Amino acid sequence: MIEEILVNITPQETRVAIIQQGAVQELHIERSQSRGIVGNVYLGKVTRVLPGMQSAFVDIGLDKAAFLHVADLWMPKNSKPDNTPIEKLVFDGQTILVQVLKDPLGTKGARLSTHISIAGRNLVYLPQEDNGNQIAISQKIDNLEDRDALKKRFQALMPIGEQGSYILRTSAEDADDQELQNDLRYLSATWRKVQEGSLRLSAPSLLHQDLSLAERVLRDLATDATGQIRIDSAENFEKLTTFARDFTPNQESKLVLYRGERPLFDLYDTESEINRALGRRVDLKSGGYLMIDQTESMTTIDVNTGSFVGARTFDDTIYKTNLEAAQTIARQLRLRNLGGIIIIDFIDMHSKEHQDAVLDELNKNLARDKIRTSANPFSSLGLVEMTRKRTRESLAHLLCEPCEVCQGKGQVKTAQSICYEILREVLREHRQFNPKEFRIIASADVIDRFLEEESGHLAQLIEFIGKPIRLQAESSFNQEQYDIVLN
Known part of the structure; x- marks a missing residue:
C-alpha cells in the first residue's frame, strides 16, 4: 500500500500527516515550545527514594520530577541480584544517567530508565551492555536464512573492541553496508558526546536530545511503502536533504519541495480531518x-x-x-x-x-x-x-484543554437546576445570617428562568423568608456561575 507523507513546517510547530488510500492515517505534531522528550538522555539527580513504591523521583530539569521504577533500573550483569530493593541501589542526592521512556502525561511526570538506548535508522545501540557485542534482530525479519546472513554481514562491519550491543531494525534487511556503517558512526559519536557531557556537566543537564519530528520522519516514519515526502519549507527541505544524504540515503529521492498555491494540509482534507479527530x-x-x-x-x-x-x-x-x-x-x-x-x-x-x-x-x-x-x-x-x-x-x-464552563465534564447543569440550587442557598443564608435583602447575580438564562417559569417558586420563597430578592443578569457569567449578595 503506497503512502505519502506531508510535512508542514512553521517557526512555531511541525505537523506531519501520513496518507494512505487518500485518507489521513496518522498525525504527528511537535511544537517548538513543548517538544517531546522521549529518547532524551539526561544527567539527573535523585530527589527522593520511595521504598513503598519501589521507585524514585529524579530531577532532570523539568517542572515535575521524573519517575524511575526499580524495574527500569539497569545494572551490569550479576551486579544486581533479583528482588534487590531500590533503596539499596540508589540514594537521595545521587547523580544518575537516565533516558526518558514516556513523556509527562497529565499529572504524571516523565517515566525514566537507566538502560540507555540510542536509535539510528537501521540500528539501535545499547552502549552499556557488556556481553561481547551481542546482536539481536527484529522479530519482523522471520526468515532464518535472512537473519543469519544479516547477522554475519553486520558482524563484519562492527568496530573491533567497541563495547555494547546492537539491535538490527527491520529496515536493516534492505540497507547496504554503507548505510549500516553510517548508522554505526552516528551512534558511536552520539554515545561519546553523552559520556563527555556526563563528566563535564552538573545535574540536572540534557546530554542528548532525540531528533526533531521532521528528522524522525526520515528515521522512523518513512518506509519502503512511502512514495513521496512533501515538505512545504524550502529551508527545511535543504536541511532534511542533507540529513538524508548523511544518515538515510535511501529516503533522499523521496523528498519533494511542495510549491503549490494551496496550503499543504489542505490536500486530502487534512485540516478538516484534524477537527473531526477531536470530536x-x-x-x-x-x-x-x-x-x-x-x-x-x-x-x-x-x-x-x-x-x-x-x-x-x-x-x-x-x-x-x-x-x-x-x-x-x-x-x-x-x-x-x-x-x-x-x-x-x-x-x-x-x-x-x-x-x-x-x-x-x-x-x-x-x-x-x-x-x-x-x-x-x-x-x-x-x-x-x-x-x-x-x-x-x-x-x-x-491541542485542547478542559472547557472553562464545564471543567471537562462535557456537560453543564440546566438553568432549572441552577435556579433550584440558588433557592436552596438563599434559604440557607437567610437562616444563618438573616440579612435585610438578597441580590442574585447569575447568567441571563438563569435570570430569565426566574422571571418566567420559576417566578412562582421565587415568589413563594420571598413570602416565606419575608425579605426582598433582587435579580441581576451578568453577561460574563456562564450558566453554572452565580453570586448571592447579602445586604
Missing part, C-alpha cells in the same frame, strides 16, 4: 457511527448501527457495521494517538463466527500500526479489551 462521534460510511470517550485511565469506544439498514437481515446489518467499525477504530487509534487501556463495545453478535471475523478484521488493521497493540478476544459481556502503548500525549490532550 466524540465518528460516522461510518454505512450509516453507523462510533462514540469515542477518552478518560484519564482508559478510552471507551461504542459502536452503533445508526441509520444502516442495507443488509438482508438484522444480524447481517450488525455484522457489516461491526466489520466497518473494526477498520475505522484501528485508524482512529492511530489518528488520535490513543493509548493505554481501550474498551470496545461492538454491537452484540450472537454468532461466534461473526465475532471471530470482526476480531480478525480488527487485528489485521491494527497490524499496520507502528505502535505496539494487543487485543483480547470478546469477553463474556461482549466487549473487546485491548491496549496500545502510550508514549506521548493524545491529539486531544495536545
Whole structure:
C-alpha cells in the first residue's frame, strides 16, 4: 500500500500527516515550545527514594520530577541480584544517567530508565551492555536464512573492541553496508558526546536530545511503502536533504519541495480531518457511527448501527457495521494517538463466527500500526479489551484543554437546576445570617428562568423568608456561575 507523507513546517510547530488510500492515517505534531522528550538522555539527580513504591523521583530539569521504577533500573550483569530493593541501589542526592521512556502525561511526570538506548535508522545501540557485542534482530525479519546472513554481514562491519550491543531494525534487511556503517558512526559519536557531557556537566543537564519530528520522519516514519515526502519549507527541505544524504540515503529521492498555491494540509482534507479527530462521534460510511470517550485511565469506544439498514437481515446489518467499525477504530487509534487501556463495545453478535471475523478484521488493521497493540478476544459481556502503548500525549490532550464552563465534564447543569440550587442557598443564608435583602447575580438564562417559569417558586420563597430578592443578569457569567449578595 503506497503512502505519502506531508510535512508542514512553521517557526512555531511541525505537523506531519501520513496518507494512505487518500485518507489521513496518522498525525504527528511537535511544537517548538513543548517538544517531546522521549529518547532524551539526561544527567539527573535523585530527589527522593520511595521504598513503598519501589521507585524514585529524579530531577532532570523539568517542572515535575521524573519517575524511575526499580524495574527500569539497569545494572551490569550479576551486579544486581533479583528482588534487590531500590533503596539499596540508589540514594537521595545521587547523580544518575537516565533516558526518558514516556513523556509527562497529565499529572504524571516523565517515566525514566537507566538502560540507555540510542536509535539510528537501521540500528539501535545499547552502549552499556557488556556481553561481547551481542546482536539481536527484529522479530519482523522471520526468515532464518535472512537473519543469519544479516547477522554475519553486520558482524563484519562492527568496530573491533567497541563495547555494547546492537539491535538490527527491520529496515536493516534492505540497507547496504554503507548505510549500516553510517548508522554505526552516528551512534558511536552520539554515545561519546553523552559520556563527555556526563563528566563535564552538573545535574540536572540534557546530554542528548532525540531528533526533531521532521528528522524522525526520515528515521522512523518513512518506509519502503512511502512514495513521496512533501515538505512545504524550502529551508527545511535543504536541511532534511542533507540529513538524508548523511544518515538515510535511501529516503533522499523521496523528498519533494511542495510549491503549490494551496496550503499543504489542505490536500486530502487534512485540516478538516484534524477537527473531526477531536470530536466524540465518528460516522461510518454505512450509516453507523462510533462514540469515542477518552478518560484519564482508559478510552471507551461504542459502536452503533445508526441509520444502516442495507443488509438482508438484522444480524447481517450488525455484522457489516461491526466489520466497518473494526477498520475505522484501528485508524482512529492511530489518528488520535490513543493509548493505554481501550474498551470496545461492538454491537452484540450472537454468532461466534461473526465475532471471530470482526476480531480478525480488527487485528489485521491494527497490524499496520507502528505502535505496539494487543487485543483480547470478546469477553463474556461482549466487549473487546485491548491496549496500545502510550508514549506521548493524545491529539486531544495536545491541542485542547478542559472547557472553562464545564471543567471537562462535557456537560453543564440546566438553568432549572441552577435556579433550584440558588433557592436552596438563599434559604440557607437567610437562616444563618438573616440579612435585610438578597441580590442574585447569575447568567441571563438563569435570570430569565426566574422571571418566567420559576417566578412562582421565587415568589413563594420571598413570602416565606419575608425579605426582598433582587435579580441581576451578568453577561460574563456562564450558566453554572452565580453570586448571592447579602445586604
